[in-house]
Amino acid sequence: MAFSMKRTLLVGSLVAGIAGSALAWPGPQESRERSHGPHLARVWHVMDKAKDRLNLSTExxxxxxxxxxxxxxxxxxxxxxxxxxxxxxxxxxxxxxxxxxxxxxxxxxxxxxxxxxxxxxxxxxxxxxxxLTNVQKEQVSTLIKLAWSRAGTRHHGQKAPSQ
The missing domain is CATH 1.10.287 (Helix Hairpins)
Structure with a gap:
């Protein structure tokens, strides 16, 4: 009985470790963020949040x-x-x-x-x-830079660049 329990725990731990690492793979977005600059996923999020400020045309x-x-x-x-x-x-x-x-x-x-x-x-x-027009792009760019600045301060202890 004790051997069976030890075997079950060992196998369970092995499965959890292997499968856990399989689930922990960095998603494509995480891989892109690491290799292509600071917080690129945040760019799309910031753009989404900027919508109300931009006075978009129908197109x-x-x-x-x-x-x-x-x-x-x-x-x-x-x-x-x-x-x-x-x-x-x-x-x-x-x-x-x-x-x-x-x-x-x-x-x-x-x-x-x-x-x-x-x-x-x-x-x-x-x-x-x-x-977007150049004015709209400037608005989005300002928001993106602000988000990058905040992220750097929160995650890396870096000081936000002066504006």
Whole structure:
């Protein structure tokens, strides 16, 4: 009985460690943030929050709505991906032998799907931004710089640049 309990705990710990690391993979957005500059994901968030200040034309509003919808779809895709990996991990935890290849291939497939959704959202936001006038772009740029400044102060102890 004691051997069986130890074995169960050992296997459970192993599964949790392997599957946990599979769930902890940095999503495509996190990877992009690390490799392409400060807080790029925050840019789309700030743009979304700037909408009311910009007095968008009908054409700009349509592009903006497309970008908002694409961002929402990307978030939902990421949530669904996480849930699929959680379910697969739970299924594998019940197996005598864990199928690491299945975990890895599923993770890769889901990462690819999320990456595609995030790329679609990024392109939609870039289109919305491109449609703005120079005055509107200056307003958005000021808000983005402020968000970057706040993030640097909060997360890295850096002083905010003087404006």
């Amino acid at each position: 700009q509003a349509a592009l903006w709505q497309t970008a908002e919808n694409a961002s929402k779809a990307a978030r939902e895709k990421m949530k669904a991906s996480y849930e699929k990996m959680r379910v697969l991990r739970d299924e594998q935890a019940k197996q005598t032998v864990i199928d690491l290849a299945k975990l890895e291939s599923t993770q890769d497939e889901l990462r690819h799907e999320v990456s595609n959704a995030q790329d679609h959202a990024k392109k939609a936001w870039l289109s919305a931004y491109a449609s």
